[in-house]
Amino acid sequence: MPHFHDPVARLDGAIKRYGRLTALDGADLQLRRGELLALLGPNGAGKTTAIALLLGLIRADAGTAELFGQEPQRIEARRRIGVMLQNAELPPTLRVGELLRLTASYYPAPRALAESAELAGVADLLRRPYAKLSGGQQRRVQFALALCGRPELLFLDEPTVGMDVEARQQLWAAIRRLVAEGCSVLLTTHYLEEAEALADRVCVMSRGRMIHEGTVEALRARVALRRVRCLSTLSVEAVRDWPEVSEVRRDRERLHIATAAAEAVVRRLLDADPRLRELEVQRAGLAEAFTELTRDAAAAADTDQREAA
Template identity: 80%
Template sequence: MNDSSHVVARLAGAIKRYGRLTALEGVDLQLRRGELLALLGPNGAGKTTAISLLLGLIRADAGMVELFGQDPQQITARRRIGVMLQQAALPPTLRVGELLRLTASYYPAPRALAESAELAGIADLLLRPYARLSGGQQRRVQFALALCGRPELLFLDEPTVGMDIETRQKLWAAIRQLLADGCSVLLTTHYLEEAEALADRVCVMARGRVIHEGTVDALRARVASKRIRCISTLDTDVVAGWPAVGDVHRSNERLHLTTAHAESVVRRLLDADPHLSELEVQRAGLAEAFTELTREAEAASAASRREVA
């Protein structure tokens, strides 16, 4: 998979400035065929700028930007992608089926309308005017429009915003099917469980730089803390005072806490509460790893600014 022939999108030393603001500062990024790369980061990290470069919507001030080895503004490259952005201005009076037929007509070998509708879960909406759909339904239609051209690369920018849990999981299943068929996906999301469930690799950005890139497991491995859950009557304030114990809270009758020294904390829990039950120990999730990584990056940036000052 490291062969350059498998790379479908690439940023190399990409720099983009808006006046005095540097939105991207020497970003390197590769997306390979058949993988899902989740692009994560706080607001203002540079994710939207990176995507806009790859879509050919803006030009880099320096560095290289490639889409299928070509300039992203080349029509031959753009016909091989599908795009679902956070905002979409679609003709409100057109019916969903009409929107799908119109969009599919721009591609050389589109999916059949029924196939696109089935994948996106909108078969029951084809006769409905777009403007009369709920926000979640409109997002599903936008997903159908993104995949109807049978893209080799799909850009999904916060795709499940406004969707309920059941609909979100159906969209995840559709994304997995597209990946199994060889499609590549670049995903941005604020739902970290979404990245954890779908991503082959994650790329974390902060202040216009890539601060981590690798598998979900590799990112989680950077965090030493573990999560402990159990049913216990122990007082949360008491447990919070123990050495090496981080966040502590109670949800219903369950005690939840984090610690970098799970073994010793578990022993103390068992000693302190002989009636403790349903004990679970889990390694840190993507959310904890992401939070710690971005906090470190922000602290390093603040220290650098102080040195300059």
């Protein structure tokens, strides 16, 4: 019998090659029950290949992929998941309500149509033909189709692309509700604020490998940069010359400084400008952490390749 704490999805040393290209290079991943894991990485990092393995769309050349402790190709495992991929080919002439009824019929215990439509924010679109919808509306319908089977595990691949800010916020609220109900979610996104807002854990990929895995806070902590902001009459040129300053810019009266030595910079600011006001120091955001981490991993990989040559 599977234990409650067993992972609902797992990659263990997964390798996938396409000719001379290695898309996954020994990837390890575990998704636990009731958590949202954000899978991050630049284009070509291997995120789509990792998801395709877990969905059973392709098989690994080496290593293993499991859904609920089973091979992902098994129908018993696939009936327990919902999927929203970046590209979806749906019958354009069917109305939204017809698409929902059809998709729900594939599952043993689906949600009621009205519940799925309300959760995804498409209740006002049920009588509309799918092809007549805007790109953002179509994404909401695809989300409704992904959750209508009451899945235990939801794959969301760039779910909010093409949505306006309000629609994105509504989708975030729906995702939080599903996670609160115990659904596990594997999310890939290019919007780092989306991962920051939703994820329990983040896994960063670069060149087919997992280079970081942990909480959003732990990822931020990997980066020493701090953001210092203040109202000051000091010139950008003067502050740029300070050895502790990585970057500085001015937005009207406000200076924005990036530094790995915030205390030293704050002391210099107070010494140099007695009239300094509204001083703030913040840790770097997820975007800075992600950029620095993937840049370091790429540089290390290039070094390894040169040494091996």
